[in-house]
Amino acid sequence: MKRKDILTLVILIVLTIVTGLFSKFYSELKMVNSVILFLSGIKFLLVAFQFMELKKAHIFWKIILTSYLVLFCGIIILMLR
Amino acid sequence: MNKLAINYKNIYYPPGGILLWIIIFLELITFGIALIFFVLSSKENPELFHTSRLQLNATFGMINTVFLLTSGFFMALTVKEFKIKNISKSKKYLLATMLFGILFLILKTIEYSGKLDAGLGVGHNSFFAYYWFLTLFHVIHVIVGLVILTTIYFGLKKEKLTTEVEDVEASAAFWHMCDLIWLLLFPTIYLIL
Numbered sequence: 001m002k003r004k005d006i007l008t009l010v011i012l013i014v015l016t017i018v019t020g021l022f023s024k025f026y027s028e029l030k031m032v033n034s035v036i037l038f039l040s041g042i043k044f045l046l047v048a049f050q051f052m053e054l055k056k057a058h059i060f061w062k063i064i065l066t067s068y069l070v071l072f073c074g075i076i077i078l079m080l081r
Numbered sequence: 082m083n084k085l086a087i088n089y090k091n092i093y094y095p096p097g098g099i100l101l102w103i104i105i106f107l108e109l110i111t112f113g114i115a116l117i118f119f120v121l122s123s124k125e126n127p128e129l130f131h132t133s134r135l136q137l138n139a140t141f142g143m144i145n146t147v148f149l150l151t152s153g154f155f156m157a158l159t160v161k162e163f164k165i166k167n168i169s170k171s172k173k174y175l176l177a178t179m180l181f182g183i184l185f186l187i188l189k190t191i192e193y194s195g196k197l198d199a200g201l202g203v204g205h206n207s208f209f210a211y212y213w214f215l216t217l218f219h220v221i222h223v224i225v226g227l228v229i230l231t232t233i234y235f236g237l238k239k240e241k242l243t244t245e246v247e248d249v250e251a252s253a254a255f256w257h258m259c260d261l262i263w264l265l266l267f268p269t270i271y272l273i274l
Contacts, residue, residue, distance in 0.1 A: 002158065009154040013147055020143045023272040033273045040268040044261055047150070051157040052257045058092040061102065068106070072113045076269065079120050 008050040015039050033080050037073045044069055087246070097254025098247060105258045108222070112215070112262050116269045119211045126207065133208035134271070136201060141192045142271040145185050146263065152181030153260045156230075156253045163237075163249045171249075172237050175230060178256065182227050189220055212270060219262055226256045 019039045026032055048065055049055045055062075087094055095102050123130035155177040162171040196202070196209075203213045229252045236244035 002161070005154055005157050005161075009150060012150045012154075016143055016146045016150065019268065019272065020139060023139070023268075036268045036272050040264055043150075044264045047153055047257060047260050047264065051153045051260070052254060053089070053096040053157075053160075056089040057095040058090055060092050061095045064106070068109060068113070072116075072265065075117055076120055076273070079117070079124060080273065 005050065008046055012043055012046055015043050034077050037076060041069050041073050097250045101251050101254045105254065105261070108258060108262060109265075112219075112265060115211075115215055116265060119215070119269065120273075122207055122211065129206055130208050133206060133212075136196075136199070137212070137271050138192060138195070139271045141188055142267050145188050146267055148181045148185040148188065149260050149263050152178050152185070153257050155181065156256050160249055160253045163244075164246060168237055168242065172234065175234050175237065179227060179230050179234070182223060182230070182256075185223060186220065186227075189216070215266055215270065219259070219266055222259050222262065226252075226259050229255055 019036055022039070023032065023036055026035075029035075045066065049062075054065065087096075089096055093099050097105075155174045159171050159174040159178060162168075162174060201209050203210055233244060233249060233252050236242075236248070
C-alpha cells in the first residue's frame with residue numbers, strides 16, 4: 001500500500017516537472033496547451049484515485065469526477081483553439 | 082474508535098463521506114466556472130494576458146505544486162496508519178502533512194509580497210484581478226484545511242482517543258480537495274498560453 005503511494009508521489013512530481021519544462025521549452029508548439037492540460041488531468045486523477053482512495057468508491061463517484069475533468073479540460077481546449 | 086468497517090462500494094459512503102464529496106464537487110464547479118471565465122477574458126484580451134502571465138513566477142508555482150502533492154501523500158499515509166490503529170505513526174505523518182501545507186503558504190506569501198512590491202495588485206489589470214481572487218480563494222481553503230488538520234492532531238494526542246476514522250477521512254478529503262483545485266489553477270493561470 002505504502003509502496004503504491006510512494007510510486008504515485010514520484011509520478012506526480014515527475015509529471016509536474018515535465019509539465020513545467022514542456023511549457024517553457026515547447027511554448028511555440030500548437031498543441032502545448034492540450035499537453036499541459038492532459039498531464040495535469042493525469043495528476044488530478046492520480047490524487048483522486050490513489051490518495052483520496054476514490055478507487056475504492058462506488059463507480060458513480062469515479063464516473064462523475066472523471067466526467068467533470070473531461071468536461072473542464074474539453075471546454076478550456078476548445079476555447080483556446 | 083469505530084469498529085465497523087465502512088463499505089465504500091455503497092454509493093452513499095465514498096471515502097470522506099457523501100456530504101464532503103458534495104462540497105468537493107461544489108468547490109470544483111465554482112473554481113471550474115471561474116477558470117473558464119478567466120480563459121474567456123484571455124481570448125478577449127490576449128496580449129494583456131500574455132504579458133501579465135510572463136510576470137508570474139512559474140517556478141514558484143511548480144515548487145508549490147510539489148509541496149501540496151507531498152503534503153497529500155503524507156495525508157494518505159496518515160489515514161492508512163490510523164485505520165490500522167498505529168496512532169503514533171499517524172500523528173507523525175499528520176505533522177508532515179501540515180509542515181508541507183505551511184511551506185506552501187510561506188512560498189505563496191513570498192510570491193504575493195513580490196507581486197505587491199512590483200505594483201501588481203488586484204486593481205492592476207483584469208489578469209491580476211483573476212490571479213488574486215482565484216489564488217487567494219484557494220489559499221483560504223488551505224488555511225481552513227490546516228485548522229481542521231490541527232484539530233485532528235490534537236484529537237489524536239489525547240490519551241483517550243475520541244477521533245473516529247470518519248473524522249480523519251473527512252479532513253483528508255478536504256485537504257486533498259485543495260490539491261485538486263490547485264492542479265486545475267496552476268496550469269490554467271501559470272502555464273497555458
